[in-house]
Amino acid sequence: MDIKIFLMIAATGVPGFISYWILSQFKLFDIRDNNKDDKIILLSSLSVLNILVSYLVCDFFSINFKDGSYVNILIILALSVLVVLINSVLIYPLFISFIKKNVLLFQRHYNISIENNKTVIENIMYSRPNNTDTQVYIFDFDNKLILEGGLGFVSNVSSQLSIRNIIDAKTSYDEAIKIYNETDNLSREILIDYEKKIKIIFIHF
Known part of the structure; x- marks a missing residue:
């Protein structure tokens, strides 16, 4: 057994799929079905990274790749699975979160719009301050x-949302705008839906 075997395993995409699935559960990746090429590239890259690290770990422990015994193969598989899990649960999330955080800071600092696959509402929720709740006011165009x-x-597919703790209140548009104007820039957003002819005011607190 040599690195060619590892490369063959990487070519199946399984190691990358495991990482992609775990990272998707953490909401760190969101590639739509219509971006299949991006997903293929991502899965392939994750597979190659996982297998490369697995190979280096096995080499570090001086595992004989030419030994085709069942015990040796099981050891290699166990180490490979462990590497994939550690990468997916710890290493990749830390790295991706660090990159996303700095990209967001760069975007805000230079007022640059960066293309992504998220809906407008998802972007609003992604950019809101940590440990905050969100109050929503929905108005029509009148x-x-x-x-x-x-x-x-x-x-994460369409501009749909649910509202909890609906209150029997009659906040006027002017009152909602007053609350909006009194709120910090990073804790407020207004979504305008021209198709449904509604305006949604988001206040994070």
Whole structure:
């Protein structure tokens, strides 16, 4: 057994798929179905990285790749699985979070719009301050209140959301805008949906 075997395993995409699935659960990756080429590149890259690190770890422990015994193969597989899990749960999330955080700071500092696959609502939720809740005010284009309450779930496919703790209130548009104007820039957003003809005011607190 040599590195060619590792490369053959990497070519199957399995190590990369495991990492991609775990990272997706952490909401660190979000590649749409219509971006299949991007997903293939990502899976291949993760597979190669996982296998390369696995090979280096096995080499570090002086494992004989030419030994084709079942025990040796099991040891190599066990180390490889361990490497994939450590990379996926610890190394990759830390690295990706660091990159995303700095990209976001760069974007805000230079007022640059960076293309991504997220919906507008997802971007609003992604950029909100940590450990905050979000109050939502939904108005039509005539500035009539439709609904208000705490933000619940947000769809990663369409501009759909759920509202929790709906309150029987009648906040006017002017009152909502006043709250918006009194809120820090990083803790407020307004979404305008021209198709549904609604305006959604997000206040993070």
